[in-house]
Amino acid sequence: MKDSEIDRLLGEVQPTPVPAGALAEAGRELLEEIMSVHSPAEPGRSDQAVPLPTRTWSLARRRLAWVGVAAAVVAAVVVPTVVFGGGGAVVPVTPATQAPTPTPQLPHTKNPYVLLDAPGWEIDHVNESAEDNGEISFQQPETGQSLQVSWTTMDAYESRYEDRLDVSDPEPITLFGANADRFDYGKGEFEVLAPQSDIFLEVRGSSTGGRKNFAGLLEQLRQVPAEEWFAAMPDSVITPDENPSYTEEILAGVPLPEGLPASAFVSGFTNSRYHVEFGVIQRATCAWLENYEQAWETDDEPAMAAADQALAGSPNWEAVRREDGPDPIGAEQYVKAVSQRKSVDGYRSNLGCDDLG
Amino acid sequence: MGITADDEFRRLYADNFIAILNYARRRVRQSDDAPDLVAETFLVAWRRRSEVPPGDHGRLWLYGVARLVLANHARGEQRRRRLGQRLRLEHREYPVTVDAGNVDVRDALARLAPNDREVLELTVWEQLTPTEIAVALGLSPEVVRTRLRRARTRLRSQLECHAPGPAGQELAVRAESELKGGKP
Structure with a gap:
């Protein structure tokens, strides 16, 4: 069943909408009532029980996202897997409890290296989008419960905390031995804000049941040594040492603009497979569109033709073509514009090219 | 940056009234709750109009507010403002059916x-x-x-x-x- 078919089925079950133009008079009356309620344009929030959608996470910080591919979790179970060798090679090692003496070269990030020991839970995805920003998500496939742990810099803490005050009163708790605050969204959704030294953690539980259940899950969260964390990563997650070879694999058959080396696609972060693929395709597409834009401005037909040829072939790129590949990045309209030698204005923001750094 | 002039707010409202109403109808359990959610959403927007982003992002911002109003509604904490009484009554002419x-x-x-x-x-x-x-x-x-x-x-x-x-x-x-x- 294709995505379009799923969307069609969903479209059929949506409740009936009110047609455009209906209830105009009643709507206008409501507008006048609203505008007469509160005259100052002061953005007061003391009387609001609604948090505004101001928690805008920097796109640049989170440009690589993650996937929902289940994987075996952690727990105290330690499996032989990989650590980072000096030359970036994958080195099989013994369990972390019997860590090898040479210190592995670990990536330079603020990753708090959190794992969840709860039985039946799996790592759903990992997304490190920047040195100081990332997320790991756990899920319980049978119950649909999920728990996300994200981390970012402390400069965003105050606004996040204020925002959450509109959700509920904070309830002081302890997480990883430090003070934290829990907020209750209702319906089994909770969030904990936990400041650490220069980052803070957001732990968000969905469908996790009551407070007691959520508290039980929090008790099973552990901050572990980096080596143990990497050892617990499932195959669906690409660690930094695996990134170069995986990127090379994705780029096979993908034409690149002159002067853009494959090394520009390599990431030093840990991300799920799906988003590594998405990021590589996104970067290649953005690069070709940038080339085209410059050629279009100078009416350089050969350069426009080269971009056209490369982009026209993008549906056949292996990672794009594969059924389980990433979702389209949404470049179709620009690929068409290139084929017609039209402007591609707006592609950078619409495709997230500005966030690629 | 936000919308501060009354005319800008009126435009935001006019452009998005039906969209937010339909958003509400698709998600509330009781059809009568949809007008309440619309009223609450735009009341928040009115009070915080200095924070509403300009252009099309205003519409997206409204969806963000509406979902949070809905979340509060689901928690049974939505304040029952007596705004939009006419809308509430006339809205019943458009029953939500699935x-x-x-x-x-x-x-x-x-x-x-x-x-x-x-x-x-x-x-x-x-x-x-x-x-x-x-x-x-x-x-x-x-x-x-x-x-x-x-x-x-x-x-x-x-x-x-x-x-x-x-x-x-x-x-x-x-x-x-x-x-x-x-x-x-």
């Missing part, structure tokens, strides 16, 4: 994790792109795409596993047809 068929699809949708279901509904029902949903929810577009992908994957899996019912039968017929080399 196609009685496709029980499987609705059940499968209900079984999705709330975060996944939300992006799927915003995609299909509100016709928002992942980038727009990202603005409305304060997430990165990649996170939205991932949730969308996961939601579709799980929905597909559930629909294919729970064959009984019209949707399942339809799928089963199609699958059989495809197996036989026929057109889906």
